[in-house]
Amino acid sequence: MGELLSDPRNLAVFIQLLSAIFSLIYYDKYKKVPVLKLFPFLLWYILFNEVLGFCIRQYISDHNAIIYNVYYGINFTYLLILYRRYLTNKKSKHLVLGFLILYLLAYVLEGFFKNYIKEFQTTAYIIASLCLIITIILYFVEILNSNKILAIKKNLLFWISVGLLIYYAGYTPYRIIRNIYTELDKSSAIIAVMITLTVIMNTCYIIGFIWSQKKEQY
Template sequence: MEILDTILENASQPLYALTLLVALIKYPKYYTTPLKYFPILLMYTFLTELLGYFTKHYEVFHISIFSSFIRHNVIIYNIYNLVFFSYFFYVYWSYIDHKKYKKYIIFAAIYYLLVSLINPFFQSFKLESQVYSYLAGAFAILICIILFFMEHRNSSKKLDYRFTGIKWISIGLLIFYLGYAPIKASRFYNYTYQLNEYVHIRRIHLSLIVLMYICFIIGFLRMKRKFWI
């Protein structure tokens, strides 16, 4: 298991970079779609992870607002989550044609933003992970994904399933948030009540990240332009 743990612990950054590379190579296939900004998000993800790592492990990179809490780097991820969830609300709103479903996505986005505004009153935005906001975002994104698949369930595009990048991206997001949202909640519970974390939680978390990005890569590799226009 030590070998597996080592692989999982060191797989994220290379996967981010590989996904970004594939996304850039395939960019001409989807530059006219709502996913045209996705490479920017991938680059932002990669840089966020690097910055988070360096601010946590190397004193020279410590952010000034953390002078009294040098190992805290959560503000980087709190800002990132706001950008990440907001972007995918836009993506799914753009891809879905059903007017009622589009309204549901708007409601989901408003719900997430309201929770994000309220969350800092209970948890410091600078020093604590915004758990309520994150869980609200995960729930809202899952709703968007379900609506997307519901709309395409009886569509003729169903035959083009294996070529459609957004569907593979949705599968990746679905796998990750269905698995990680309970982990996020359990970690918050364990932290609140000072309980030990189950030994395999970290392993499951990292595996979910790997699966999600593999789905992203498959989506880009199987992408064909005619299915995106």
């Protein structure tokens, strides 16, 4: 573990570990909330995936794309299902369902043109992240137009949404540009931005776990 954290890029692992731990400490608050109760499993899976990816890259092979491609599929599918569950506007719910179908189709189709074992998905990732950003904005609009705004800081899904929006709004442009300028993968500035976004996102999660209340989870 010491060697893992000695790499500045893996500072993200530490904050992800804290976030996963806090998700269990405060699990009693939302353990009966549909779909949202699965969020800690996602956080622990993300942490495991990061450690596994590091170990593969460090000790086995330079090609660890497959575990991240599987993770992308699970992550985006879960998040879109989560928001569809708690959006109340029927048009928004139908739109998010369309987003989910679009992403899954892109995920499968891109697999025919890329070697998912060695290459990270790009088009499917960009589609999913843009769809997720739009979905979160729809959720915020509903929050602003409801009485939930009065207890916003006690709402766990709100804090999760803030973290996700900051992360994907900051990271998605990089993923788009990286398709053109592949040398960006090795840019220390880009790596620093990725770490910063990850820290901010997981800090939002932790705040949500601490401040949220049982009756104000979504």
